[in-house]
Amino acid sequence: MEKRESSETEVAIGSDTNEPHYKPINESVKEPSYATKDEQASTTDDKTEDSSNLQPAQTNASEDGWHYVTGMKLYLVIGMVTLACFIMLLDTSIVATAIPSITSDFHSLGDVGWYGSSYLICSCALQPLTGKIYSRFSSKWVFMFFLFLFELGSMITALATSSNMFIVGRAVAGMGGSGLVNGALTIISACVPLHKRAAYLGFMMSFGQIGILVGPLIGGALTEYTTWRWCFWINLPAGGVTALILFFINIPSRIEKIPFRNNVKATLVSLDLPGFFLFAPTAIMLLFALQWGGTKYAWGSATIIGLFCGSGGLFAVFVAWEYKKGDDAMIPFSMMKIRIVWCSCLIMLFFFGTQIVTSYYLALYFQAVRGVTPTLSGVYLLPTILSQMLLAVIAGVLVGRLGYYMPWAITSGVLSAIGSGLLATFTPTTSTGTWIGFQIIGAVGRGCGMQMPIIAVQNVIPSKQTSVGMSIIAFCQTLGGAMFLSFAQTGFNTGLKEALHQYAPEVSAEAVAAAGATGFRHIIPAPSVPGVIHAYSQAINHVFYIAAGAAAASFVASWGIGWKSIKKAKTVKPEV
Structure with missing residues (x-):
């Protein structure tokens, strides 16, 4: 331990270490320090990091000198960034039920693949760069810039007069969406101390991801009762309110920002x-x-x-x-070499793969197998929506009180895998109590762990790299969704063809696929309908096995995020 210039000291108790941690009175530490493995051994319980790495030693005392947003301003900030994430994630799924009407208007069946991929590709490709941008400029203004891009893309899409214009609008919206989730995470980390952050992140992520669940429901209702263009018009008022409120709130900055005009070349190089x-x-x-x-x-x-x-x-x-x-x-090696960081990225990739596959195919089960309307299928998803949202907030609060996040991530992997596996047992006649109960098991698991990888990364990297870390997490989330939706689509298509040969061999698999999940009942003979329903049910079950596998992989990765505490240390003066 280094020699102290002052004999007066404070002893920090209640941290995740077994030894007291000393710091001089009135010493303000504003940046986490980098420490070698040997130095960290005395201040952390995690002894398993690679000895070759230089690790950021995050301490509770490092946040004491920071100013945070409190009161009504904090609630407004959390509410507005959550709303922005909600409309962004809503936009990724709402287009699914609008595509048939769009292709009819533009006579563009061959462009269907681009309607979803143009958004996804632009969003995924830009996400790591957005982290560098957030690390260089004011998080509030960067967030509002990406929100403007997203809204511009939504407006172009809503006004589209051709298929090409629609695709361009989706691409612009994807560029804007690339900076919203990691921007929201960066802003929350700047406004809320670490030991309280889990609860707010849980609320933001759970509420935001409801957009994925209700997207097909809202898209179907708008397309049926108004026009598909309202699927994109609805983004504008929500984005306008968000920008207006954030404009009048000061978001604290945790790193020194060098104005772009002062050194253009240095700024471009840094990106x-x-x-x-x-x-x-x-x-x-x-x-x-x-x-x-x-x-x-x-x-x-x-x-x-x-x-x-x-x-x-x-x-x-x-x-x-x-x-x-x-x-x-853009993606620093010093960060990615930290085990907690890359394990958190894997957790987020597999977690979101489970989340999005379960959301999409539960809705498909209710509409195709049970024959309910899009509106009623949304109602049937309420056990998932409410359970996941409630547990995300509860888990966040308890992490703030108890300190440790790894047990929640492990529990999340276990319950998510069990829940997804139980969904794979659904049949056309599964009872109401059963499909409600099985949904709750998986949703409770996902609610327990959705914010834990983010907390783990923020706890281990220095504040100046927070935005970069959040951009990598957001990229893994997007990539996980894209990968597992692709795997699920392949598994579903293959499983449906095989099951049709078994349960309805007289029916053309191509005709069933062309009719869609809700239209096959109207084009095939009535005696063949039960067989097609059984085929759909079995194919969807295969997809839930994929979701269960992703959840099991997140369980394995969860053991690597470290037994570390984010609980704020209590300080007492030693008796003289």
């Missing part, structure tokens, strides 16, 4: 644009391969293999460049 231009095509080729594989092209086709090889080769070049850039890279 690591070469890294972005290597990363973007890497992500785009990977997403194209996942979207087209098994649908437009066979998985073994030259196109899909070429896309995977191109993505892998360019990724190797990207890694070499990032290694050369060091801590100035």
Whole structure:
């Protein structure tokens, strides 16, 4: 321990260490320090980090000198960034039920794949760069810029007069959406101390992700009773209210921002644009391969293999460049070498894969197998929505009180895997009590763990890298959704064809696929309908196995986020 210049000391108790931690009175520590493994051994219970890494030693005392947003202003900030995330995630799923009407208006059935992929590709490719932008400029103004882009894309889409214009609008909206989730996480981390952050993040993430669940419901209702254009018009008033309220609230900054006009060249260099231009095509080729594989092209086709090889080769070049850039890279190696960081990224990837697959295919089960309307299927999803939201808030509050987040992440993986596995037992005649109970088990699991990877990363990296860390987490979330939706689509299509041969061999699989989940009852003979329903049920069950596998993978990754506490230390003066 270093020699103290003052004999007066304070003893911090209640932290996650077994030894007291001393600091001079009135000493204000504003940045986490970097410590070697040997130095950290005396201040943390986690002894398993790689000895070659330099780890950021986060301490509770490092936040004591910071100013946080409180009272009504804090609630407004949390509410507005949550609303922005809600409309962004709503936008990713609302288009699904509007696509049939859009293709009818534009006579563009061949462009269907681009309606979803244009948004996803732009969002995924830009996310790591947005982290560097947030680390360089004011988080409030950057967030409002991306919100403006998202709203502009929504307006272009709503006003589209052709399929190409619609695709451009979706691409612009995707560019804006790339900076909203990680911007919201960055803003919350600046406004709320770490030991209280889990509860607010749980609320933001659970409420925001309701947008994914209710998107098809709202999209179907708007398309049926008004026009598909309202699926995008509704984003504008919500975005306008968000921007207006945030404009009048000061968001504290945790890092020194150098004005762009003072040093344009240095600013551009700090953004690591070469890294972005290597990363973007890497992500785009990977997403194209996942979207087209098994649908437009066979998985073994030259196109899909070429896309995977191109993505892998360019990724190797990207890694070499990032290694050369060091801590100035778009994705710093010093951060990704930390076990807690890359394990948290894996958790988020697999967690969101489970979340989005379960959400999409539960709605499909109710509409295709049970034959209910889109509106009623949304009602049937309430056990998932309410349970997940409630547990996310409860888990966040308890983490703030108890300190440790790893048990919640582990519990989340266990319950999510069990819940998804139980969903795979659904049949066309599953009782109401059963499908409600099984939904709750999985939703409780997902609610327990959705914010834990974010808390883990924020607890282990220095504040100046928070925005970069959040952008990587957001990228893993988006990539996980894209990957597992692709896996689920392939599994569903394959399972449906096989099940139709078993339960309704007289029915054309192509005709059933063309009719859609809610239209097959009107085009096939009545005696064949029960067989097709059984085929749909079995195919959806195969998808829930994929979701269960993703949840099990998140359980394994959860053991790597460390037995660390975020509980705020109590300080007492020693008796003289």
